Amino acid sequence: xxxxxxxxxxxxxxxxxxxxxxxxxxxxxxxxxxxxxxxxxxxxxxxxxxxxxxxxxxxxxxxxxxxxxxxxxxxxxxxxxxxxxxxxxxxxxxxxxxxxxxxxxxxxxxxxxxxxxxxxxxxxxxxxxxxxxxxxxxxxxxxxxxxxxxxxxxxxxxxxxxxxxxxxxxxxxxxxxxxxxxxxxxxxxxxxxxxxxxxxxxxxxxxxxxxxxxxxxxxxxxxxxxxxxxxxxxxxxxxxxxxxxxxxxxxxxxxxxxxxxxxxxxxxxxxxxxxxxxxxxxxxxxxxxxxxxxxxxxxxxxxxxxxxxxxxxxxxxxxxxxxxxxxxxxxxxxxxxxxxxxxxxxxxxxxxxxxxxxxxxxxxxxxxxxxxxxxxxxxxxxxxxxxxxxxxxxxxxxxxxxxxxxxxxxxxxxxxxxxxxxxx
Amino acid sequence: xxxxxxxxxxxxxxxxxxxxxxxxxxxxxxxxxxxxxxxxxxxxxxxxxxxxxxxxxxxxxxxxxxxxxxxxxxxxxxxxxxxxxxxxxxxxxxxxxxxxxxxxxxxxxxxxxxxxxxxxxxxxxxxxxxxxxxxxxxxxxxxxxxxxxxxxxxxxxxxxxxxxxxxxxxxxxxxxxxxxxxxxxxxxxxxxxxxxxxxxxxxxxxxxxxxxxxxxxxxxxxxxxxxxxxxxxxxxxxxxxxxxxxxxxxxxxxxxxxxxxxxxxxxxxxxxxxxxxxxxxxxxxxxxxxxxxxxxxxxxxxxxxxxxxxxxxxxxxxxx
Numbered sequence: 001x002x003x004x005x006x007x008x009x010x011x012x013x014x015x016x017x018x019x020x021x022x023x024x025x026x027x028x029x030x031x032x033x034x035x036x037x038x039x040x041x042x043x044x045x046x047x048x049x050x051x052x053x054x055x056x057x058x059x060x061x062x063x064x065x066x067x068x069x070x071x072x073x074x075x076x077x078x079x080x081x082x083x084x085x086x087x088x089x090x091x092x093x094x095x096x097x098x099x100x101x102x103x104x105x106x107x108x109x110x111x112x113x114x115x116x117x118x119x120x121x122x123x124x125x126x127x128x129x130x131x132x133x134x135x136x137x138x139x140x141x142x143x144x145x146x147x148x149x150x151x152x153x154x155x156x157x158x159x160x161x162x163x164x165x166x167x168x169x170x171x172x173x174x175x176x177x178x179x180x181x182x183x184x185x186x187x188x189x190x191x192x193x194x195x196x197x198x199x200x201x202x203x204x205x206x207x208x209x210x211x212x213x214x215x216x217x218x219x220x221x222x223x224x225x226x227x228x229x230x231x232x233x234x235x236x237x238x239x240x241x242x243x244x245x246x247x248x249x250x251x252x253x254x255x256x257x258x259x260x261x262x263x264x265x266x267x268x269x270x271x272x273x274x275x276x277x278x279x280x281x282x283x284x285x286x287x288x289x290x291x292x293x294x295x296x297x298x299x300x301x302x303x304x305x306x307x308x309x310x311x312x313x314x315x316x317x318x319x320x321x322x323x324x325x326x327x328x329x330x331x332x333x334x335x336x337x338x339x340x341x342x343x344x345x346x347x348x349x350x351x352x353x354x355x356x357x358x359x360x361x362x363x364x365x366x367x368x369x370x371x372x373x374x375x376x377x378x379x380x381x382x383x384x385x386x387x388x389x390x391x392x393x394x395x396x397x398x399x400x401x402x403x404x405x406x407x408x409x410x411x412x413x414x415x416x417x418x419x420x421x422x423x424x
Numbered sequence: 425x426x427x428x429x430x431x432x433x434x435x436x437x438x439x440x441x442x443x444x445x446x447x448x449x450x451x452x453x454x455x456x457x458x459x460x461x462x463x464x465x466x467x468x469x470x471x472x473x474x475x476x477x478x479x480x481x482x483x484x485x486x487x488x489x490x491x492x493x494x495x496x497x498x499x500x501x502x503x504x505x506x507x508x509x510x511x512x513x514x515x516x517x518x519x520x521x522x523x524x525x526x527x528x529x530x531x532x533x534x535x536x537x538x539x540x541x542x543x544x545x546x547x548x549x550x551x552x553x554x555x556x557x558x559x560x561x562x563x564x565x566x567x568x569x570x571x572x573x574x575x576x577x578x579x580x581x582x583x584x585x586x587x588x589x590x591x592x593x594x595x596x597x598x599x600x601x602x603x604x605x606x607x608x609x610x611x612x613x614x615x616x617x618x619x620x621x622x623x624x625x626x627x628x629x630x631x632x633x634x635x636x637x638x639x640x641x642x643x644x645x646x647x648x649x650x651x652x653x654x655x656x657x658x659x660x661x662x663x664x665x666x667x668x669x670x671x672x673x674x675x676x677x678x679x680x681x682x683x684x685x686x687x688x689x690x691x692x693x694x695x696x697x698x699x700x701x702x703x704x705x706x707x708x709x710x711x712x713x714x715x716x717x718x719x720x721x722x723x724x725x726x727x728x729x730x731x732x733x734x735x736x737x738x739x740x741x742x743x744x
Contacts, residue, residue, distance in 0.1 A: 194621030198436075198600075200536035200557030200593060203620050270537030314515055316535030318556070 002026045003373070003416060004037040008046035012367045013053065013350035023051060025373040028415035032369065044424050046377055049410060052349045053365050054086025054117075054374035055330065056356040058254060059151075059176075059230055060305040061323070062088070062119075063394075064110055065103070066095030070395050071307035073107075076327060077115025079392040081420035083328035084376035084409040085303070087118040087364050089356065092129070093151035099124035099135045101143040108144055116419040117412075118374070120360070122147045125164050125175060131155040134164040141173055146360045149176035149230065152277050154212060156182045158219065165225035174360065176228045179213035179237065180204075180278060189318045190279045191264045199270070201317060206234035206285060209278060213237050217244045220251060228359060229253040232298055233281050235288035242297055252359050253297070256304035257326055257333045260290055262399060272313045272320035273399045276304075290342050293351050300359065301351035303330040307395030325393040329400050335380050335407030345380065373416040377424075382408035427726045430734070431543045431550040434559035435600040443568065443601060446722050447578070450569050453718035457493070466725050467496035470527040474500040475517070476553070477533040482688055482713065483553050483563075487530045490720035496528070514538060515545055522546040527731060528724055531555075536593075549727040557593050563687055564597035566719040568605070570712045571642055574683050579606045584637055584678070586612040587646035587668060587695050590619045590657070594687045595646055599625065612636035614668065616657045633668055637677040645670050645686045645696050661694050671697035675706065683708045 003025040010021040010033075024032040024041065037043060057080070063070040080088050090107070092098035098107060104123055111119035123145035127133045131153060140148070148168060154177075155161040161177075168175045185204040190196045192203030213229055217240060220227045232241060232253040244251045256276070264280045274280060281289075292298040306323025313320050326333070334352065337343045343351075349365075357365030364374050388401040411421025426441040435443075456462055472491040476484055484500060491498040503517065514533070521529065522545070529550045531539045536556030543550040554560040572578040583602055589595045589611055602609050609627040611618065622629055630636030637643060648664065658664045670684065684700060684707045692698040701707050 192620035194624040197590075197619030197621050197625075198596060200555070200559070200596060205620070270540050314541075316514065316533070316538040316541055316556075318535050318537075 001416065002031070002038055002041035003044055004041040005044045005046050005051055006037070007048055008051040009048060010367060011050050011052035011345045011349050013346045013354040014366050014368060016346045016350070018345050023367065025416045028373055028417070030367060030369055030371050030373050033367070046424070049377055049379045050345060051375055051377050052345070053353040053367055053371070054376045054412060054414065055084050055352045056087040056089065056362065056365050057085045057305065057327065057330065058089045058300055058302045058356040058360070059091055060088045060303065060327065061091045061093060061307060063307060064094065064107060070309050071393055073111045073114035073119065075392060075394045076305070077117050077119065079325070079327040080115075080117045081412045082392055082409060084331045084378060084412050085117060085327050086374035086376065086412060086414050087120060087357070087362065088115070089146060089360065090119055090121045091151045092122050092124045092149065097124045097129045098122070099127050099129070101136060101139040104140055104143045104145060117414050120144070120146045120362070122149050122176065124148070125150045126155060126160065129153045131157055131160060134160070134167055137167055137171055137173055141171055146362075147174040147176050147228070150178070152178055154178055154180050154182045158215065161216070162219050162223060165219055165223040165227070169223055169225040172226070174226045174228060176230050177216045179209055179216055179229045179232065181208040181211040184208035184211070185278070188279065189275065190267060191281050193264070193282065195264055195267070199267070204279065206236050206281060209234045210237045210240055214240050217249065217251065220244070220249050221247070226250045228300070231255055231259065231278060231304065233259040233278050233285065233289055235285045238288060238292050238297060245297070252299040252355070254300035254302050255289055255293065255298050256302055257330045258304065258324060258399065259286065260293065260301065261333050261336050266399065267317070270317040272315065272317055273324060273397050273401065275317060275320055275322045276324065277322040290337060294343050294347055299351065299355045301334065301348070302356070303327055307393055308397045309395055313397050324397050324399050325391060325395050326398070327393065328391050329386065329398055329405070331376070331378060331409055332405040332407040333400060335405070338380060339406055373413055375413045376409060377411045377421065378407060378409045380407045382406065384408060428730060429727070430730060432561055432723055432727060433540055433543055433550065433552045435561050435564050435597045435604070436559065438604070440604050443565070443604065446565050446719065446726065447569050447572060449722035449725065450565070450715065450718045453721040454715065457714070457718055462493045463495060464493065465495040467491065467494035467728055470496045470728060471525070472496040472498045472528040472530065472724070473521055473526045474498065474530040474553070475503060475521065475532070476501065477503045477531070477538070478554070480532055480553070482716070483532065486713070486716040487553060487720055490717050490724060491528070493717070494721055494724060496724075514542060518542045518545050522548065528727060549731045551723060551727060554593055557591055557596070559597045560593040561597050562716070562720050562723055563594045564601040565723065566712055566715040567598055567644065567685060567687070568601055569715045569719055570685065570708050571683070573711070573715075574708055575641060581641040582608045582610065582639055583642040583644060584610045584612055584640045585644045585646065586633065586636070586670065588617045588648045589613045589646065590617045591649040592646045598644065599627065610636050610640065612668070614658060614664070633674050634677045637674060640678040640682050643670065643675065643678055643682055643684050645684065647687065647689065648691055648695050665694055669693070669695055669697060670700060672700055675700065682706070685709065685712060687712070
């Protein structure tokens with residue numbers, strides 16, 4: 001089957017271009033750019049809206065196995081399709097953790113049956129994410145794990161992490177760390193400072209992130225492993241990251257959309273939908289991190305989609321669960337960064353699609369000929385008022401509830417098949 | 425008219441006029457409380473429920489007495505922490521009680537913000553009797569009344585708040601109130617017991633007690649909250665007492681007519697010398713307890729008035 005997208009505003013992160021054009025898709029792959037419509041192709045009039053590579057979302061929590069009442073592969077897949085996310089990179093912090101090839105095979109099968117978008121899986125770095133023994137890295141790699149991470153758990157024993165990194169390097173596996181000093185951040189609900197003190201909430205100093213990052217980077221230097229820091233959210237961490245990169249270490253870093261668009265004061269009167277790990281940061285940090293995404297120092301922008309049911313959020317702030325759903329809101333939230341002039345659309349899709357795909361060795365994230373036709377058509381200017389109960393995720397915990405957003409996904413294709421939106 | 429609030433969750437949302445309204449009304453109750461017949465019928469027929477999720481003696485007794493003297497039907501519930509798995513049933517408990525149609529809910533809870541959460545789920549007026557390390561508004565109001573009676577005013581004073589500021593909701597509420605009333609505030613504590621971001625508070629910050637107390641009109645001591653401390657914040661109680669315990673010698677740095685306050689319960693010989701605490705010429709600690717009942721009566725009267733007005737408006741709306 002052939003598709004011909006006309007009258008599109010093509011957002012190409014690889015060429016860093018944002019220009020009108022057309023795109024031809026054949027057999028699920030991008031076949032031509034700005035060519036005439038081939039005979040028999042289905043014409044799709046993009047109406048001047050943006051056509052970009054689908055988002056590759058690194059670090060999505062799905063509740064299978066263990067917490068299907070919060071999110072299933074089906075619900076996550078539908079939410080992703082509606083949000084322009086064409087590849088979900090799922091986290092292994094499930095119950096039980098994805099730490100054996102058998103569990104990995106189970107989730108891979110379930111995901112393929114249930115989800116309209118692609119789902120790839122990460123595996124735990126240590127058994128049970130307990131930070132003591134490494135998982136069967138080789139078997140897991142063979143079974144399709146794209147990266148290894150204990151997600152929100154820091155491997156606090158440096159010797160265990162050093163060994164896991166050394167072993168991973170020998171297999172060429174990517175290790176994803178959560179940079180945070182576990183002692184300083186223990187029990188923290190917000191970032192320390194005046195706001196934390198006036199709210200009487202336990203806080204963690206931003207330097208705890210740099211301490212965790214510096215330790216991990218030293219171990220990467222020691223072992224030569226491929227490393228990605230899942231969330232770098234503080235200005236103080238950025239020089240360490242820049243130093244590691246210019247020193248030739250194989251290091252990348254990510255940040256969640258929430259840390260780019262919200263700050264610590266948004267917690268307000270104990271609003272638990274604004275509780276995150278790491279916690280939201282002061283405005284100066286947010287601005288520094290946005291700037292780092294623009295410069296490319298921070299490579300990857302992700303949703304850190306974390307579904308939580310109502311009961312785990314309807315608690316006093318300290319006891320409430322952290323995280324927010326974001327598969328459906330990551331694109332409109334990212335448009336805030338575009339509309340305020342901080343990031344161009346190619347820069348945004350470089351961070352949301354091209355870089356994560358590249359880092360994981362996936363062919364997605366590009367508009368190049370031969371790339372998979374994973375595409376999102378969106379109107380960056382379409383305004384709407386977000387009602388959390390309209391979200392497709394099983395969990396509705398979004399901090400953007402009731403907020404004015406700009407940017408609507410009109411349609412999404414995975415491998416040339418439309419998975420969201422109407423015929424055009 | 426001032427003090428239009430539905431709930432009293434903290435000093436944060438009060439305006440200086442609201443604070444003055446509470447203090448003025450409290451004065452009337454101080455007089456009433458000194459009479460033999462103390463009862464009024466301001467809250468007659470109304471139901472007050474005190475929910476204490478955290479152990480308390482004086483605050484609980486004070487609220488109970490305040491409600492009874494106003495003529496309310498008062499019930500006090502001690503919700504043992506052991507039976508509540510970390511606040512899990514907080515909302516359920518609140519909804520259950522709310523269904524019994526109370527008019528005033530007085531709540532103390534060990535988690536910051538828990539009372540705000542509860543207030544958002546019930547239809548009655550909620551009075552914060554202390555939530556975690558967040559606020560304890562009636563304590564700040566009774567402290568203000570005590571100061572105003574002792575000093576003749578509640579502005580342009582130099583007030584030192586000393587001790588375990590990091591863990592103290594009393595300190596936070598007092599900081600907010602004294603700041604709103606335009607006083608000069610000094611915070612005196614070892615650096616480990618200072619809250620984070622303290623330099624942005626607009627207060628003067630000291631770690632030396634003698635220096636910090638110089639020229640102060642009011643010295644507020646705080647209890648060392650051993651139960652909230654996980655891990656060493658101070659090397660030992662005796663070193664703490666030596667450097668930060670208030671005794672006559674340290675107090676000599678303050679103004680000769682400076683008053684000494686403490687929210688209680690006191691750790692004698694840890695943050696304050698026992699003899700000084702009992703010195704009726706300097707210590708107003710017993711006055712604070714007395715003012716507590718009056719201030720709580722005033723707060724409950726104001727909240728009840730607002731609640732009645734709101735219900736009246738709703739009823740009028742339903743008829744219209």
